Amino acid sequence: MRSYNARADIVRDGDQSHECCLVLTGFVHRSKLLKDGRRQILSFHTPGDMPDLQGLHLPVMDHSVCTLMRTTAAFIEHAAVRQITREHPGIAEAFWRDTLVDAAIFREWMTGLGQRDARERVTHLLCEISLRLRGVGLATEAGFSFPATQTDIGDALGLSTVHVNRVLQGLRGDGLVRGNLTALTILDWQGLQAAGDFDPTYLQQRPKEAKGGETSGHASLGSAQAVH
Template sequence: MNASPISPNTLMIRKLESSYSLGDEEKQALQQLPVQIKSIKPGADIVRIGDRPTRCCLILEGFTCVYKVTSEGNRQILALHVPGDMPDLQSLHLMVLDMSIASVSSCKVGFIQHDDIRRICERYPRLTATLWRETLIHASILREWTLNNGQREAYTRIAHLLCELVFRLKAVGLADGGPIHLPITQSELADATGMSSVHMNRVLQALRANGLIKSKRAELVVPDWEKLQEAGEFDPLYLHMEESDAS
């Protein structure tokens, strides 16, 4: 299901608590943060390289990507973000963005003003640590992507990425063992893994033929989670989630 059944602030808290325990007062402060909700069409930039944003975005529904483009127009997707993620937290401290963020599917995003975030961080120092930890986890994921795209074979590379996305969706209650909403095209998967669309199609066919995945349109089914993990050499350590969320 694409739509989140919970409020924007609760989704944010659920995501942050997947890696860091929060107290009641801290959760209450996050619940009271003003969030401006906006619908975004597929393929639209949310922020662009060179922007000087005054707010952070919280992904509420759909998927987004962080990307850069070469002078020849070739796009490299550097990260994929799922509901609950705040992909531009660094804009709290970096005045100018060095990357762009775009919607992969139809999305709903919540915008939170920097001043509001800074205000609650000043009042609740552990929230500063929580958001700092979140940015460090983004960096950890980027390191794993560098290894995955640089050293793993294509079959393993795609299995690993699918494992990661499923694991991250589980953390916010959007993957419960049934069909998983995964609104990512083969072209976008190719841009995220440094492969051609043709090669990507062959790899996905091989994963289906080996019984590791079933997919139809934007839905993914994983018949055997352990086998997919094995094929992808997937160890969720780099996601730094609480032990209770890592099973």
């Protein structure tokens, strides 16, 4: 286990990977830096995710994994991961499912960058983060806390910080949300989904059984289920 301060590199673009990282607490993102310093955030990751699982088969990193806040991660040697997947096919299946869900999220982000306007992009991301955090018990339907800045959101969605700020102001003005990213209250979930053209199918969340056998209103992502 290792602990990192906020805005620290866990692994850098070009590093040779010998172990997989499991996020225990905190939040991380994957990103790519251009030569002139411009940054593209490729994904956000919650506790329970293994953001560099692909390093098991692609030993040289083609992007960086960085923290958004103080984060604790566990590291598992590739040899140990290979051994456990050989001995336990169910774990191998869970890892395979995790990579497929990861790819689905990438496809959805690519669609947003290419076809959605700024309001739709920001709102769609808020809906995604809300459901993913609910899936690991870090949010409720009423809202969530996310340590990303407006600059981070802009770098993820191809928008300027000013544009992200305007969109968030508009969502507050329309009565869909209240507060900011570190303490966001969702006032109208259905309205937020409609504004972002959000269909959660790509997250492939599985309903979990509540007490008494009833299906709860939120679910865990495959990656979190694989870990827990």
